[in-house]
Amino acid sequence: MTLVSFVVPAYRVQGYLRECLDSILDQPFTDLEVVAVDDCSPDDSGEIIDEYAARDQRVRAIRLTENVGLGPARNVGLDRAVGEYVWFVDGDDWLAPDCLPAVAERLTGTRPDVLMVDHVRTHWNNAATRSAMRDVFPEPPGEGTFRLRDRPETLRLLHTAWNRVVRRQFLVEHGLRFAPGWYEDVSFSYPVLMAADRIGVLDRVCVNYRQRRVGAITRTRGDRHFEVFPQWHRVFHLMDRWGPAVDELRPAVFERMIWHYLTVLGNGQRIAPELRPAFFAQITADYARWLPPAGYPTPDGVEGLKHRLVATGRWRTFSALRAANRARDAARRSARTAKRRVAPVARRNARRARDVLLREYYRAELHRPVDPTLAVYAAYWYRGYACNPAAIYEAARRLAPQVRGVWIVRRDRVGTLPPGVEYVVAGTAAYYRMLARARWLVNNVNFPDFVRKRPGTVHVQTHHGTPVKVMGLDQQRYPIGAGRMDFAGLLRRVDRWDYSITSNSFSTQMWDRAYPASYTTLEVGYPRNDRLVTATPEEVRRLRADLGIDPTEQVVLYAPTHREHLPNYRPPFDPERFVEALGPSARLLMRSHYFHDRDRRPRRDVRWSRVTDVSAYQRVEDLYLVADVLVTDYSSAMFDYAVLDRPIVVYAPDWEAYRLARGVYFDVTAEPPGAVAMTFPDLLDLFRTGEVWSDAATKARQQFRARFCGLDDGHAAERVVRQVFLGESAAPRQGC
Incomplete structure (x- = not known):
C-alpha cells in the first residue's frame, strides 16, 4: 500500500501550483501519490495538473465540472486516495526540501492516527515567521504518541489541515470530513485531534505556509467571514454527540473558539467597519451558548480583558480599546518613519534645482484634467520605439485613430524614431506634463516611482518576454541575481498596473506569483510577434x-x-x-x-x-x-x-x-x-x-x-487595442 496520499486542491493557484507539486514529487521518497483536484478553476490550474499527470504516474488528475469549494474538493481527493496516510496540502503552499523521509520514518515507526508537523509562514517579501510549535512544546515533544486529554496544549497549534498527516482509515471510521464554506479547517482539524488515540508531533518544519499579498481569504473583506461561526458550531455539536468522552476538553476547545473569533475580528482586512458590531454580537452569543459549566482558562493581560468584554457584550468599550491600541501602534510607526525620512530629505535637498522645479511642475499638472485622448508609450527605459508598446501603438493608430499616441525617449534615441511618431524627451517639462495628464500609459517596463496612478487612467504593462529566469518577488530567493532591488518599491509600481499582457498561460502563471496585485491579465499573445x-x-x-x-x-x-x-x-x-x-x-x-x-x-x-x-x-x-x-x-x-x-x-x-x-x-x-x-x-x-x-x-x-506560441496568430495587438482603448470585452474563458 502507498504510504502517503497527498491531496492537493487547486483553485486560482496557477502561479504557485508548479512549486507545490514539484516540492512533493522531488522529495527523496517515492512511496506516495498525489491526488490533484482542479476545483473548476477559471485559470490554468487544471491544465497544469494534467501536464504533471501526463509525465508522472504518481499524479492523479481530477477535474471537477463545478466549483465546490476547498472543503468539498478535499473530500473528493480523500475519496480517491489509496494511501495509508493522507496529507492535505494547499496548492499555493509547498513542502520543505527533504522533509518527507523524516515524516515517513515517524509514520512507520509509531503508526499514529495523526502526526502534527511544523511549518513557517513565508511572506510575499520572503520573510519567514515561525509557528507556535516552540511555545506549545518548549521541550521537545519526543517520538512517542499521546491522547489529546494528556496534552491539551496541542490544540494551540494552528488549526489547519496541512500541518497534520492523518491515517486514512481513521478518518473513514470516524466519518471525519470537511464541511463546505470558509474556515473549513476548524470543523475538521479539532475533531481529528479529539478523536485520535495516537497523536504524534514532529518538530521539524515541513510546510511553507504562503502568505499571499492578494487572493487569500485572510486578505478579502466581506460578510463571508461570518461563516466561521457555523464551522465552530459543528465542532460543539459533534462534542455533544460524543458526550462525556470529550467533556474534559471543552474548556480548552472553548478558549480556542473565542481566540479564533477575536483573531478574525481583529484583522481589519476581513471585517468591514459596518459589520463589526454584528460580528461581535455573535461572538457574545456563542460565548453564552457554549461556555463550559466549569469555566475555562481565561488569558492574562489585554487578551483576557477582551474575553471579559465579549462575555458582557460591551462592544463600545471593546471598540474603544481597539482604537486606542491602533493609535498607539500608528504613533510608533510614525516615529520610525520620521527617522527613515532624514536621509531622503538630505538627498532631495542635494538635487539640482531644475529637477525640483520639474517635479513641482509635474505635481501641478496632476491637478489639471486627464486628457481623454492621450496615450503615452515607452519601452526599455526610454531607449526608443520598440517591442510590444510599438506594436500596440501601430494597431491603435489604425483601430483607434481618435487616440493621440506620444512616445517618451531619451535624447540620444530621438534619431531612431520612425518618421511621423510624436515624442517627448525624457526629463523635459513636456515629459512630466504627458505623464501627469495621459489617460493611457503603456510600457514594457515600469514607469518611474514618482509617477502617480490617477483615477480614470489606465496603466498597461506589456512585459518584454516569456520568463526563463525568475522575476519580481521570486528573485528574493536568489539574492545574487536580485542585487539591491527594492521589492517594496517594485510592488508599489505593480499596484499601478491595470492590465498585464501575457503571451501564453505559462507567463500568466509566473507573473501571478512574481507580481501579485489586482491587475487584469490579458493573455492574448505578444503584440510584437x-x-x-x-x-x-x-x-x-x-x-x-x-x-x-x-x-x-x-x-x-x-x-x-x-x-x-x-x-x-x-x-x-x-x-x-x-x-x-x-x-x-x-x-x-x-x-x-x-x-x-x-x-x-x-x-x-x-x-x-x-x-x-x-x-x-x-x-x-x-x-x-x-x-x-x-x-x-x-x-x-x-x-x-x-x-x-x-x-x-x-x-x-x-x-x-x-x-x-x-x-x-x-x-x-x-x-x-x-x-x-x-x-x-x-x-x-x-x-x-x-x-x-x-x-x-x-x-x-x-x-x-x-x-x-499558440496565441501568436498575428492579431495580439488588435486584441489589446480593442479591450484597452475601445472597451470591447474579451472572449470568455471556456469551462465552468
Missing part, C-alpha cells in the same frame, strides 16, 4: 538586402541574455571558429542584450567579413525574420523566434551556475525548443553534423511551440 506572423517573403528579402545579406546565405543569429549577477561575463563564443564550422555560405549576426548599451561605450568593431554585430539594430523582430537559425541561452528570444518555426539551438555553457545563482522557472536543457549544447565544441558539432535540423530537434521545437 504579430509582425513575425504577418511579414511577407518580399519584406524579408528587403530586410536581408538592407543588412547586406546575400539571398543565398544561411543566417545564424546569436543572441545571449544578460547575467545580472556577473556583469562582465560573456559566454565563451569564438565568432571566427563558429563561421568556419557553418561553412562558406553562412553569415553570423551577433546581438548583445539591451542592458549592455546602457553605459553607451563604443563596442568592439567586429571585422570578420561574415560576422555582423547587430546589437545596435533597433527592432529585433527584423533580425528574427532574416535569420534561418537562432542560437541563444536563457533569453526570451527563443519564445518569440519559435513563432517562425525555424531551428533554435540552446547554448548553455553556464547552465548549472546560472540556475543556482539567478534562478529559473523551467529547465531549458530538459524542455528545449531544439538542439542543446553545453560547451562551445559541442555547439560547433551540432552544426557540423546537422543535428540542428534533425528529427529530434524538430520534434522538440514542435512541442515547445505548442506550449508557448
Whole structure:
C-alpha cells in the first residue's frame, strides 16, 4: 500500500501550483501519490495538473465540472486516495526540501492516527515567521504518541489541515470530513485531534505556509467571514454527540473558539467597519451558548480583558480599546518613519534645482484634467520605439485613430524614431506634463516611482518576454541575481498596473506569483510577434538586402541574455571558429542584450567579413525574420523566434551556475525548443553534423511551440487595442 496520499486542491493557484507539486514529487521518497483536484478553476490550474499527470504516474488528475469549494474538493481527493496516510496540502503552499523521509520514518515507526508537523509562514517579501510549535512544546515533544486529554496544549497549534498527516482509515471510521464554506479547517482539524488515540508531533518544519499579498481569504473583506461561526458550531455539536468522552476538553476547545473569533475580528482586512458590531454580537452569543459549566482558562493581560468584554457584550468599550491600541501602534510607526525620512530629505535637498522645479511642475499638472485622448508609450527605459508598446501603438493608430499616441525617449534615441511618431524627451517639462495628464500609459517596463496612478487612467504593462529566469518577488530567493532591488518599491509600481499582457498561460502563471496585485491579465499573445506572423517573403528579402545579406546565405543569429549577477561575463563564443564550422555560405549576426548599451561605450568593431554585430539594430523582430537559425541561452528570444518555426539551438555553457545563482522557472536543457549544447565544441558539432535540423530537434521545437506560441496568430495587438482603448470585452474563458 502507498504510504502517503497527498491531496492537493487547486483553485486560482496557477502561479504557485508548479512549486507545490514539484516540492512533493522531488522529495527523496517515492512511496506516495498525489491526488490533484482542479476545483473548476477559471485559470490554468487544471491544465497544469494534467501536464504533471501526463509525465508522472504518481499524479492523479481530477477535474471537477463545478466549483465546490476547498472543503468539498478535499473530500473528493480523500475519496480517491489509496494511501495509508493522507496529507492535505494547499496548492499555493509547498513542502520543505527533504522533509518527507523524516515524516515517513515517524509514520512507520509509531503508526499514529495523526502526526502534527511544523511549518513557517513565508511572506510575499520572503520573510519567514515561525509557528507556535516552540511555545506549545518548549521541550521537545519526543517520538512517542499521546491522547489529546494528556496534552491539551496541542490544540494551540494552528488549526489547519496541512500541518497534520492523518491515517486514512481513521478518518473513514470516524466519518471525519470537511464541511463546505470558509474556515473549513476548524470543523475538521479539532475533531481529528479529539478523536485520535495516537497523536504524534514532529518538530521539524515541513510546510511553507504562503502568505499571499492578494487572493487569500485572510486578505478579502466581506460578510463571508461570518461563516466561521457555523464551522465552530459543528465542532460543539459533534462534542455533544460524543458526550462525556470529550467533556474534559471543552474548556480548552472553548478558549480556542473565542481566540479564533477575536483573531478574525481583529484583522481589519476581513471585517468591514459596518459589520463589526454584528460580528461581535455573535461572538457574545456563542460565548453564552457554549461556555463550559466549569469555566475555562481565561488569558492574562489585554487578551483576557477582551474575553471579559465579549462575555458582557460591551462592544463600545471593546471598540474603544481597539482604537486606542491602533493609535498607539500608528504613533510608533510614525516615529520610525520620521527617522527613515532624514536621509531622503538630505538627498532631495542635494538635487539640482531644475529637477525640483520639474517635479513641482509635474505635481501641478496632476491637478489639471486627464486628457481623454492621450496615450503615452515607452519601452526599455526610454531607449526608443520598440517591442510590444510599438506594436500596440501601430494597431491603435489604425483601430483607434481618435487616440493621440506620444512616445517618451531619451535624447540620444530621438534619431531612431520612425518618421511621423510624436515624442517627448525624457526629463523635459513636456515629459512630466504627458505623464501627469495621459489617460493611457503603456510600457514594457515600469514607469518611474514618482509617477502617480490617477483615477480614470489606465496603466498597461506589456512585459518584454516569456520568463526563463525568475522575476519580481521570486528573485528574493536568489539574492545574487536580485542585487539591491527594492521589492517594496517594485510592488508599489505593480499596484499601478491595470492590465498585464501575457503571451501564453505559462507567463500568466509566473507573473501571478512574481507580481501579485489586482491587475487584469490579458493573455492574448505578444503584440510584437504579430509582425513575425504577418511579414511577407518580399519584406524579408528587403530586410536581408538592407543588412547586406546575400539571398543565398544561411543566417545564424546569436543572441545571449544578460547575467545580472556577473556583469562582465560573456559566454565563451569564438565568432571566427563558429563561421568556419557553418561553412562558406553562412553569415553570423551577433546581438548583445539591451542592458549592455546602457553605459553607451563604443563596442568592439567586429571585422570578420561574415560576422555582423547587430546589437545596435533597433527592432529585433527584423533580425528574427532574416535569420534561418537562432542560437541563444536563457533569453526570451527563443519564445518569440519559435513563432517562425525555424531551428533554435540552446547554448548553455553556464547552465548549472546560472540556475543556482539567478534562478529559473523551467529547465531549458530538459524542455528545449531544439538542439542543446553545453560547451562551445559541442555547439560547433551540432552544426557540423546537422543535428540542428534533425528529427529530434524538430520534434522538440514542435512541442515547445505548442506550449508557448499558440496565441501568436498575428492579431495580439488588435486584441489589446480593442479591450484597452475601445472597451470591447474579451472572449470568455471556456469551462465552468
